[in-house]
Amino acid sequence: MVEFWSQRKRPLRLERRIEFPDYDATRDFLDFTADLSESEDFYPDMNFASTHVSMTIQIEDEDVGLTAKQQAYIDKVNEYAPGEKVQKSLDGDYKEHKGD
Numbered sequence: 594m595v596e597f598w599s600q601r602k603r604p605l606r607l608e609r610r611i612e613f614p615d616y617d618a619t620r621d622f623l624d625f626t627a628d629l630s631e632s633e634d635f636y637p638d639m640n641f642a643s644t645h646v647s648m649t650i651q652i653e654d655e656d657v658g659l660t661a662k663q664q665a666y667i668d669k670v671n672e673y674a675p676g677e678k679v680q681k682s683l684d685g686d687y688k689e690h691k692g693d
Contacts, residue, residue, distance in 0.1 A: 595659070597671055598650075605652040607659075607667070611674045616643045625673055635666045 598607040613619040619641060626646075630636045638649040648670070650663055659667070 595664075595667055597675070598667065605655050607650045607652065608648065609670070610645055610647045612645050614644070619644055619646060622646055622674060626670070629666065629669055633662060633666050633669075635662050637666065 595607060598609045600606075601608055611622065613622065623639075623641060623646065626639065626648075638651070640647045650659075650667065652658060652663075653660075
């Protein structure tokens with residue numbers, strides 16, 4: 594299970610929307626993910642507005658699942674932005690995850 598991310602099919606992917614209180618917080622997160630992408634050499638699909646960022650990670654092979662690079666990226670994003678909303682987990686259960 595990948596906390597805070599929702600699984601979608603066709604194509605198989607993980608998605609997460611992260612809400613921020615203001616544009617400055619959103620900008621800080623975008624700067625963080627830019628640095629993270631450079632260091633991990635991994636670039637997920639991202640869309641953003643003034644107070645949220647939506648991320649999508651494509652899963653190339655359903656039998657293999659996430660690569661080590663993708664999992665490392667997800668772990669670092671989750672450390673930076675712990676979840677506070679109800680998200681559908683990979684096993685199909687809905688659970689509430691609260692950040693620190």
